[in-house]
Amino acid sequence: MVALEDLKQEAKNVLEGGTVKYIIGYKKPAVGFMAVPAFFHKPEDLDALVWDPTCVHNLVLFLKDEKKKKLGQKEPDERPVGIVVKGCDSRAVNVLLQENYIDRENVYILGVSCGKTGMVDLKKVRKYFKGKIISQIDFNENESFTVTTTEGKVEVPAADIFAVRCTECITASPVIHDVLLGGDSVRTPENPFGSLEEMESKSQGQKWDFWQEQLTKCIRCYACRSICPMCYCDECVVDTINFAVYPDTPAEEKAQKIKWVEKSPTTSENFIYHMVRAIHLAGRCVDCAECERACPMDIPLRFLNKKLEKESKKLFDYDVGYDTEIPSLISSFRDEDPEDFIR
């Protein structure tokens, strides 16, 4: 189990010593109990740093902003950014390294282990504690959480308020790090793709009906895209304009821009958007499930990505985010690939 004081000390050391320019971590919100992302620029600010089972965000996302900011600066500060990273998040760092989006020296990784549990699912917590006011959720040594409400502390079995992705996680501690807190935690879930089974057993028609209903709800706020550390394209097919436009871009070129997806949130356009998103994450998604957590409309988006993770495993024996030296799944092929159409 990670001792918060150790994490704070490590963070203070590197920030005070000037090893990192700032640290991306978690803090408590003004109201409520779910941690929020926080940016620590001064060592004294680090008193507010927290680490608990509500630190759901994949902070690797913010490395995209850091990269974009640096590109716009004439003489950028080349020191790395310190970042608090869980097991799943660490694999996202690896994917960005593998794709040469960032360099290893750009990040200083404060790895934190989830131990025997993982992150809570806010929806489950709200259901479990209907109407009660929660102030704090803590890790325990065993497979449970301690939840503090106005009525006192209760121990809750992890399974009751756990995020589904955490029950299928095999990397509860970071696979890449500069400092590791809480030690290694190896997990061998019985069925890492168990959550897919119910859907897989449905008929094609049932699946169609299900997704038709789900994706019709989409309001195209693009939170699922925007919160994803892997969605870093300068230009996305769903944006209505071309970001690669400059003052000297001729009008013809602008006019010829293909509109892949209309702005209308109709079922068919929503399908295209979500299919494009899912396919582009095949072999890249690390199952942090931030897309599903961010979705205001309760669309079970994680399923799409998890299914493609399973396909990548089954067809290509490809595991995401462990090896930065191998070529990425969707930009490579191997002679032993089971499909022969590509040769």
Add this chain to the structure above:
Amino acid sequence: MEKILTKKALPQWLIKLNAYQIYAPVKKENHWSYEALDKPESIRLDHLNTIQSPKMIIFPQREVFFEFHNAEGNTLVMKEPASESSATVIFGVRPCDAAGVTHQDKVFDGHFKDLYYWKRRNQTILVGLACNTPPSPHCFCLSVGGSPHSTAGFDILMTELEDSYYVESFSKKGDTLISLAGDIFSTPKENDKKDKEKAHSDSEKKLKRHIKDLETVPPKLKDMFDSPLWEEESLSCIQCGICTYLCPTCHCFDINDEKDSSSPLSGKRVRTWDNCQFPDFTMHSSGHNPRPDRASRLRQRIMHKFNYFVTNYKAYQCTGCGRCIDKCPVGIDIIEVLEKVRDYGK
């Protein structure tokens, strides 16, 4: 008009309203949402804040203005879609959401009257429910000029009493809805009135969130365009559209021609919501983007709601529903941002 309706009789009232299209809050697995109500007996009015406000019904996210196609002889034929003419009743509307509608009314009723908006709005009847307990932990209507029992925008406001609803009508449309089922309503007694007033005053005490001295924020904002605060407060913003799309007052839209076919040409002119938090919202065709970063977009959201709108319409463009706080995936809290503006430089 003031009446009493027993809780048991609520479905009977709805049955009498069968000439109207009725929307009401419906419980889903993890949330509530407004949906067309098929079965009057399934009505429940114990709802928390719905994910979207009734904005989605009065000002839908997508609206077809007209369809077009190239006919013989290369003539362009345009046709308006058949109008959805049935009068609509939205049940169980929270006072903050009705306030949102009144704000939308101001915007769409300006120098240019938005005919598409008003066609829907004029045939919509809002039946509200006072919030005896706050429907969201982030409710802060009292701080922005509203209240849990505000009547603004309502044709009817219902207040839940022990076994009944205290039903007040403020418009002819509201009177008509009541008279359609006249015999199931009774006349309120003196103690009903007292109970209602007590529920109203109690409800104000139950609000957990407030912004003190909000009136000092609009004048202060006028000098904060270049403040570093926007950068600090927007560091974790991912520039999704949740806060604005779920907001009951945000009203920006885009109009596009959506082609079904290029040859022969056919398609639709469509209005959809647009969103100031998206990077492409202000992108010029030259490639210049006057709001190039997160900071300038967060500034726009706050400035529009608490500075420009106040100047133009003498009201905050925020009704305190708390949706943007509750649903922000990175925990940006508009109350916190406003407090920082208020205390900035102190």
